Structures are given as structure tokens and as C-alpha cells.
Amino acid sequence: MAADDLAKRVSAASRHCSVAISRHAYRSPRQVFADLAQACDELGIDEWDSYGDSGPVARLEAEVTALFRVEAAAFFPSGIMAQQVALRIHTDRAGNRRVAMPDLSHLLVHEEDGPRILHDLEVSFLTRGYQAPTAQHVEAIPGRLGAVLVELPLREAGCLLPSWDELVELSAACRARGQALHFDAARIWESQPWFGHSLSEIAALADSLYVSFYKGLAGLAGAALLGPADFIAEARLWRRRQGGTIYRTTAEAVAALVGLRDRLPKITDTVTWARAFAAELPASVTVQPEVPHTNQFLVYAAGPADAANQRVLSLVEQHQIGMPAWEPAQEPGRLRAELAVSTAALELDPAKMAALFSSTVDPALPR
Numbered sequence: 001m002a003a004d005d006l007a008k009r010v011s012a013a014s015r016h017c018s019v020a021i022s023r024h025a026y027r028s029p030r031q032v033f034a035d036l037a038q039a040c041d042e043l044g045i046d047e048w049d050s051y052g053d054s055g056p057v058a059r060l061e062a063e064v065t066a067l068f069r070v071e072a073a074a075f076f077p078s079g080i081m082a083q084q085v086a087l088r089i090h091t092d093r094a095g096n097r098r099v100a101m102p103d104l105s106h107l108l109v110h111e112e113d114g115p116r117i118l119h120d121l122e123v124s125f126l127t128r129g130y131q132a133p134t135a136q137h138v139e140a141i142p143g144r145l146g147a148v149l150v151e152l153p154l155r156e157a158g159c160l161l162p163s164w165d166e167l168v169e170l171s172a173a174c175r176a177r178g179q180a181l182h183f184d185a186a187r188i189w190e191s192q193p194w195f196g197h198s199l200s201e202i203a204a205l206a207d208s209l210y211v212s213f214y215k216g217l218a219g220l221a222g223a224a225l226l227g228p229a230d231f232i233a234e235a236r237l238w239r240r241r242q243g244g245t246i247y248r249t250t251a252e253a254v255a256a257l258v259g260l261r262d263r264l265p266k267i268t269d270t271v272t273w274a275r276a277f278a279a280e281l282p283a284s285v286t287v288q289p290e291v292p293h294t295n296q297f298l299v300y301a302a303g304p305a306d307a308a309n310q311r312v313l314s315l316v317e318q319h320q321i322g323m324p325a326w327e328p329a330q331e332p333g334r335l336r337a338e339l340a341v342s343t344a345a346l347e348l349d350p351a352k353m354a355a356l357f358s359s360t361v362d363p364a365l366p367r
Contacts, residue, residue, distance in 0.1 A: 006309035007325035013316045018344075020322025021277070021353050024218050025344035032220075036251060039258045048250050052239070056253035063260060064211065064224050069200035072232035075253065077244050079186055079223040080111055082210045083149075085238040086225055088119045090180040090207070091146030100126040100141050101149035102133065104156035106184060126150070130288065132162040135173035148174050151184040152191050152202075158288035158298035158338075159187065164195045171205035183209035186223070189216045190294040193268045207231075213252070216267055216295070217259025218342070222252040266343050270295040273350050274341040280354035284362055295341040301326075301361040305335055311360040321348070323357055335361065 015026045027035075040046070049055035052075055061073045076082035084107070091097050099115075101107060103125045107115050115121040124141055126148065127133050133150050150170065153159035162170065174181040183206040185191070192199055203209055208227035213219035225235050239245050274295040278287045281299065288298040301308075308326040316323055322344065329336040345353070 006306055006313060007327060010309055010312050010316060010323070010325035013313060014322030014324075017316065017320050017322035019320075019348055020342070020344040021348070021357060022324040022339040022341060023322060023344070024342045025322070032255075033251075036254050036258070039254055043254070043257060043261075045250075045254060045257075048248060049253060051245050051247055052236075052249060056250055056257060060253045060256050060260075061224065063257065064226060067199055067260075068203040068209075068226055070203055070226045071229040073224045073226045074232050074235050074239065075249060076210075076223045076225055076239060077221065077246055077249065077252075079106075079184075079210055079212050080114065081239065081242055081244050082223045082225040082235075083107060083182075083184060084111075084115055084119055085235050085242070086182050086208045086210060086227075087115065087121060087147055087149065088238060089231060089234050090182060091119070091121065094144075094146040094180065096144050096146035098122045098124060098143070098145050099147045099149060100124045100138070100145050102127045102131075102151055102154055102157075104129070104154055105149060105151055106155065106186075107149070109156060121146075127154075130154075130157040130160060132157075132160050132166065133170055134162060134166045135169040138170055138173040138177070138179075145177070145179045147180040147182055149182050149184055150206075151186075153187055153194075153294050153296075155187070155296070159190070159292070159294040159296040160289055161191055161194050161293040164197055167195070167202075167205060180207040182206060185209045186212035187215055187294060187296065189264055189267050190271065190296065193271045194293045213256035213259055215340075216270075216342070217256060217263045219255040219259045220252045222249065222256060263343065266346070267295070269346055270341045270343060273345055274339070276350035277339075277341070277345075277354050280351045282358050282362065285358055297339055299337050299339065300329055301335050302333055303335055303361050308335055308360050311363065315356060315360065319356070321353070321356070323360075326360070 045056050047055045049057035065073045153161045213222045274292045286300040305328050324337045326335040326337045
């Protein structure tokens, strides 16, 4: 059986496990909607939003505005739209379409050339490969820029983050050059423990930032763009231009409010669990970063993907514990897997789970 078919079978089997090493535990649509109905009672939500105004959407925007201590926030149906809108506003204001971002940025890897086609952005690489951005990277780019984008964390590099001091210095370097700094902060909830500073202190370093509600917070969908009031007012205009002002987003907003209430307080625990798991992996499994910066990271091992995934599938079915599938890495004979630890792992023992997962690439290990 082809490795990609086995990987799909692993994902399908893992989705129906109530506990998991990686990703959220599966809940059926019936369960999710029942929980949302209960949440409406608990949160006192008894009205719909209308085209992104009033109701739970307004409440969600108010909550994140207060949480990050920014002037304003706007709900967006997707992070892709929110980020491209942010860069469009910054570059319009600067009169310069040139934007610096990592070569592994989500905008370049996953958005089908949208920033260039839709907004005529010209990209310069802030970093290349598995590097955390620093002030030196900003200073090394010659000429004027319309904006600088920093992805916190850099997901394609194993959710890599700069240190707090490096981020402060990078922010100062952008301001010294008079360039807007935007944080792609989809996983800021998971990054905050690494920095050891509040969400508002992190936000204060940027001119705008975007956050996601469906990743670590396990919402249905959606994102928010945060920044100064005039910036967010302009963002709402661009949201409408791009078809993002949807008639009803009440369900998404309620799910996000539940995530802020129930999931956010447990994020630090998932980061701690991820680091304990990574520390127990054998030398035959390489962790990137060596000590995970967030609750999400990459692992590498040797061997064929089909054999490894056959063992993963067998273990998932046997133990009813969700696990990630392996995929071929760029280096011949090497495998790669991405782990994203959620609350679904917290009732499991990280050392035992490390041994179980490692046995998928080293059958000699006990499982």
C-alpha cells in the first residue's frame, strides 16, 4: 500500500480516538453543536451577529482587544484573508509593495501565490530555512520595505521562535527603519509560555497581529486581526471587499469564546507535556527544535514511510490513541512527522507515549 494511503488511514483512525498524542480529540458534529448550545446558555448568548456586528462576534472582538490591550480587533473568516489584508494596508500606507518575511512563511508555502496575485506584493526573504528572525536579519535587507512579517512561531521549522530579547531587538530595528511590523501569530497562545511575557507585552512590539481561533483553541474556524483603531477600521473595509463579511458567524464566535475560556488556561500544560515527551524520545528520533518552543514540533527518523505508518496504524487501532503519520523527509531514507500536543494528551503519560511512538520507527523498542 502506498505511503500516502497509509498516512490517510492513520489520520482517519486517529480522528476517532478520545485521547491522542497529537491533535485534538475527535468530537462528532452532533457533539460539537450540542456543546455550543450549552455554551450559549453558560455565556448568556441569546442573539445572533449580523454581518460581523453585534452578538457574540462583538463580544469576541472585545475579549481579544482586552486580552492583548490593543485599540481594536476584527473577526475574519480565515487567517489567509486577515494576513493579506494587514499587509495590503501597511504597504498602501508606506507606498511600497515590498514585504520581508521568512521563506517558510505560511503566505509563501500555503497560499497559492495569493499575496502577489491579489495584492501585488513583492517578497524579500527575512530568513531562509530553519532560522528564527533577529534584528540582524532586518538590518541585512537593503532598501525600503513596506512591511516586515514575523511568524510566531515559524510552523514549517518546527514552530521555531526567537528569544524574547531577540524579538524586542527586532521590533526596535523595524521602528528605527520606519517599517511596519506584523506578527503572524496564529499560534501565539502556544508561544506565550516560551517568551515568559504577557500577550499584551508581545502585541506591543508589533504594529498589527493576527491570531487564530481554531488551532490551539479548537474553535470551528476564524481569526482576528488586531491593531490601532484606524487600522482595524480599514481592515473591515478590506474584509468586505474580499467577501469576508459573512451574514452569520455566530457559531464560530461562540466556539472561539469557549476556546478562550476552556482551552487557553491549559495551553501551558500542553507545552510542558510536549517537552516531557520530546525529552524521552531515543537518540534515533531527532527533535526540531531540540527542546520544543511550543506544544508543536517536528521529529525525524530513518526508514521507509510505508513500514512506519503500517506500525502506527496498528498501534492506533490496538490502543485507541491518536498518533501522527510519518511522511518522507527531503533527505533520502529519512522520515518526518509533526506533533501538535493538545489537551487530548494530558491524561496520558509522556514517557510511555514517547516509547510507543518511537516503536513505529524502531520495532525493537518495547510498545
